[in-house]
Amino acid sequence: MIRLLGDFDRAEEALQDAFAAAVERWPVEGVPANPRSWLISTGRFKAIDRLRKTRRESSPPDPLSLQERGNDSSEPEDYDVTDDRLRLVFTCCHPALNPDAQVAMTLREVCSLTTEQVAAAFLTTAPTLAQRIVRAKAKIRDAHIPYEVPSLPDLPERLASVLHVVYLVFNQGYFTRADLATEAIRLGRLLVELLPEPEAIGLLALMLLHDARRATRTTTGGVLIPLEEQDRSQWNQEQIKEGVALVHRAFQTRRAGPYALQAAIAAVHAEARSSAETDWSEIVGLYDVLLRMDPSPVVELNRAAAVAMRDGPEHGLALIDAILARGELEEYHLAHAARADLFRRLGRKSEATAAYKRALELAVEEPERRLLERRLQEL
Amino acid sequence: MRYLCLIYEDEKWWEKASEADMQKGMADYNAFTQSIKQSGKYIGGEALQPTKTATSVRIRNGKLSTTDGPYVETKEQLGGYYLINAKDLNDAVQVASRIPGAQHGTVEVRPIMEFNQP
Numbered sequence: 388m389i390r391l392l393g394d395f396d397r398a399e400e401a402l403q404d405a406f407a408a409a410v411e412r413w414p415v416e417g418v419p420a421n422p423r424s425w426l427i428s429t430g431r432f433k434a435i436d437r438l439r440k441t442r443r444e445s446s447p448p449d450p451l452s453l454q455e456r457g458n459d460s461s462e463p464e465d466y467d468v469t470d471d472r473l474r475l476v477f478t479c480c481h482p483a484l485n486p487d488a489q490v491a492m493t494l495r496e497v498c499s500l501t502t503e504q505v506a507a508a509f510l511t512t513a514p515t516l517a518q519r520i521v522r523a524k525a526k527i528r529d530a531h532i533p534y535e536v537p538s539l540p541d542l543p544e545r546l547a548s549v550l551h552v553v554y555l556v557f558n559q560g561y562f563t564r565a566d567l568a569t570e571a572i573r574l575g576r577l578l579v580e581l582l583p584e585p586e587a588i589g590l591l592a593l594m595l596l597h598d599a600r601r602a603t604r605t606t607t608g609g610v611l612i613p614l615e616e617q618d619r620s621q622w623n624q625e626q627i628k629e630g631v632a633l634v635h636r637a638f639q640t641r642r643a644g645p646y647a648l649q650a651a652i653a654a655v656h657a658e659a660r661s662s663a664e665t666d667w668s669e670i671v672g673l674y675d676v677l678l679r680m681d682p683s684p685v686v687e688l689n690r691a692a693a694v695a696m697r698d699g700p701e702h703g704l705a706l707i708d709a710i711l712a713r714g715e716l717e718e719y720h721l722a723h724a725a726r727a728d729l730f731r732r733l734g735r736k737s738e739a740t741a742a743y744k745r746a747l748e749l750a751v752e753e754p755e756r757r758l759l760e761r762r763l764q765e766l
Numbered sequence: 767m768r769y770l771c772l773i774y775e776d777e778k779w780w781e782k783a784s785e786a787d788m789q790k791g792m793a794d795y796n797a798f799t800q801s802i803k804q805s806g807k808y809i810g811g812e813a814l815q816p817t818k819t820a821t822s823v824r825i826r827n828g829k830l831s832t833t834d835g836p837y838v839e840t841k842e843q844l845g846g847y848y849l850i851n852a853k854d855l856n857d858a859v860q861v862a863s864r865i866p867g868a869q870h871g872t873v874e875v876r877p878i879m880e881f882n883q884p
Binding site for chain 1: 767853854855856857859860875877
């Protein structure tokens with residue numbers, strides 16, 4: 388309906404009208420052979436009626452475009468629902484929309500969360516969020532953002548922006564909102580089902596593998612538990628199995644991207660029985676590939692931590708100091724936390740204390756702050 | 767649906783460009799204009815003289831004021847435009863991405879406001 392009318396609100400109204408008509412007529416005339424097509428074509432007529440009315444009352448929004456769209460898209464008898472959901476995802480995550488609005492629209496229109504739920508997840512008020520969505524819908528209408536799955540040449544860039552939104556939703560729920568992480572995984576599954584591109588598969592694997600550790604990531608008191616101290620027997624083995632299989636599937640395409648690589652790293656962790664038994668060489672190697680593909684100081688930092696596990700803390704420390712010396716990650720709490728951990732392992736207490744304090748100044752998430760406080764106390 | 771593609775580029779680039787770069791820049795624009803005309807999406811387009819030739823005009827309290835220079839000083843300046851016919855925003859973005867100015871400057875894509883005559 389959105390595709391036919393080019394407008395979310397008009398589509399919602401039209402469908403409501405169509406359902407109202409169905410309630411009146413189906414009991415009398417019987418249910419039509421193809422209820423979906425009936426609803427859609429009735430909705431379309433109702434929308435044209437409404438437009439004619441508003442046209443008489445005031446200057447219409449854009450009836451010409453409705454005519455155009457209405458005429459050239461004679462809807463097929465068997466309306467493809469899955470395809471429609473994919474169109475919806477791509478429209479909500481269109482890079483021409485404000486990034487916050489992309490996330491909000493996706494959660495509301497694709498995941499059917501209420502505006503209040505989305506607002507709560509992103510620590511904003513419902514009216515602010517509603518306003519953002521209204522603006523995004525207006526842009527979809529006025530700039531003619533099409534309701535369609537992008538064509539092949541545009542697909543990589545557009546899929547990247549969809550995956551980014553899904554990963555944002557997942558990370559927003561990382562510590563406190565299991566429901567958001569679940570929604571993100573659900574969206575990830577939908578994407579893999581409809582569009583099994585290697586990076587979609589990679590992202591789903593990454594989310595499943597991270598989420599498999601959810602129960603062991605924090606203490607009941609809300610203190611972050613670092614990977615090496617987590618109770619691995621409590622990891623969700625079913626999710627790990629599924630995640631690992633997806634990693635293999637993504638790599639088999641020979642087009643594995645950054646998400647698949649991060650998932651592969653998570654898979655190595657997930658399959659190791661302990662931190663000591665982890666194949667750190669493999670992890671460093673995967674980070675090397677990731678860095679070549681998608682260079683970033685954060686990835687460098689993670690690689691440095693893996694090098695410290697493979698070659699010893701002093702080697703990792705040298706790498707982290709080099710990153711900081713370039714003036715990068717100076718404000719990133721995890722850089723200082725990682726540095727502090729390595730000082731601690733080397734028994735250099737005063738340097739460790741200073742680095743933990745610096746990390747604590749920068750950290751925002753409560754579970755992370757509590758772990759840093761615990762570390763300081765232990766020193 | 768009509769869209770205006772506004773091309774913002776650092777005009778100093780053109781001032782500093784070597785003869786060869788200048789010619790290549792012109793040739794790129796000519797080739798693009800040719801191809802968009804052939805595609806049937808071209809409605810109009812012009813290049814503008816640099817902002818040092820700009821004059822800003824405003825009327826305040828009924829009094830005309832004319833000043834030297836553009837409305838705002840920015841790092842990239844409006845240097846030209848294309849008015850195009852496109853199916854939708856995706857189509858318009860496709861066209862805009864092929865404008866040579868997108869390589870180093872920025873192309874702003876704006877839908878045209880359509881007023882319906884009774």
